[in-house]
Amino acid sequence: MSAILIFLVAILAIVGWWLSHQRLMSKPWLEVGPVTAFPETEAPVTHPAKIGLGVFLGVVGALFALLIGAYLMRMAYADWQAPPVPRVLWLNTGMLALASLAMHCAVVAAHARQRDNLRLALFTAGLASLAFLAGQLLAWRDLADQGYFVTVNPGVSFFYLLTAMHGLHVLGGLVALGRTNIRAWRGGPAAGLVLSTELCAIYWHALLVVWLVLFAVLMGWAANFINVCRLLLS
Template sequence: MIVIVLFMVLMAMLAGWWLSHQRLAAKPWLEVGIIDEARDSRPRSPQIAKIGLGAFLAVAGSLFALLISAYSMRMSMADWRALPMPIGLWFNTGLLMLASVALHSAVIAARCDEPGNLRSALLAAGVCSLAFLVGQVLAWRELAAAGYFSAANPASAFFYLVTAIHGLHMLGGLVVLGRTTVRSFAAPQVSGALRLSVELCAIYWHFLLLVWLVLFSLLMRWTDDLIEMCRGLLS
């Protein structure tokens, strides 16, 4: 339970920091200016869209937190046999990091109204993300060829489960990223709607990277000592 609490606290801290930058506590009736200026200071659709994405990420974060908690509890049972992690997972992690960096560059290009750099960054993010998913499938095939099927070992079942759910979240994000990329090529300039879409994609990819780094640490057994320490505190 400590693992899920720590993960939820981390997600809550990140969500609180992010929401604090969305002017949710703004009081336009106290701001100096004419009435129209006060009305303009009210939360608009960009803030609403970001709040909606934040709510979705909170739900998705809770799902992954439950999976992480179940994983940490299940691995202490006698029938658990740790898997030899494919080397390709390191390469996949690097690809996801590159995708996140590329989308951050896309946000900068969108804010600076640089359509060419924006398109290049979006394409790079899409290619790296697709390569990440292909790499995950190859990791599945490597484990399956070695005899680690989902029903043969609880460890393998959890590996397929957590990586599949993470991959499905990325597939959903790729649909939006693909539409955003198409819009960037169709528009001669960076519009406000396109800029918002790029920012939402970047936020989502940063979230996917954070979740994957946590899952990767669990799968590589880097957190075993921390989990044992938490169990000792609870016992």
């Protein structure tokens, strides 16, 4: 239970900090005087789509926090046996990091109106993300070849569940990334393309953070860290 609370508090703190910087609670209609005299009461410059994405990512983060908390709590039972971590997960982590870096470069290129660089960066991000998903399937096949199926052990079931949930979010993001790629190749309003690229970049950065946490959990690093914290607090 303590692990779940720690993850939920961390997620809520991040979301709360981000929303607090959007001036959602400002009431400019209550101020008296010229508008220029109250610059802090102007409407938030953040696009509503970004706010919506931030709320969605907060929900996704809470979902993964609950799953990770359940994973750490289930480890305490005697029948728990974690499967061997396939080495391909290291390569998959590098692929997702490359995709996140490519999305950052895409945002820079979109703001600079560099269409060629934007197309290259978006294509690279999509290709690296597909490589990540392919690597996850290889990890599943590796476990299956060793006899680690979903029903063998709760630890194996959690491995499939966590990686499948994250893979579904990557797959869903590829749909939006594909549409952004199409818009970049067809041309169109620059403002809309910049916004679409920024939304994809935010989503991919979040996917990378979630995966790094999942990777640490699957490798056993998170459990070791929690045990050390408990020893220090006891």
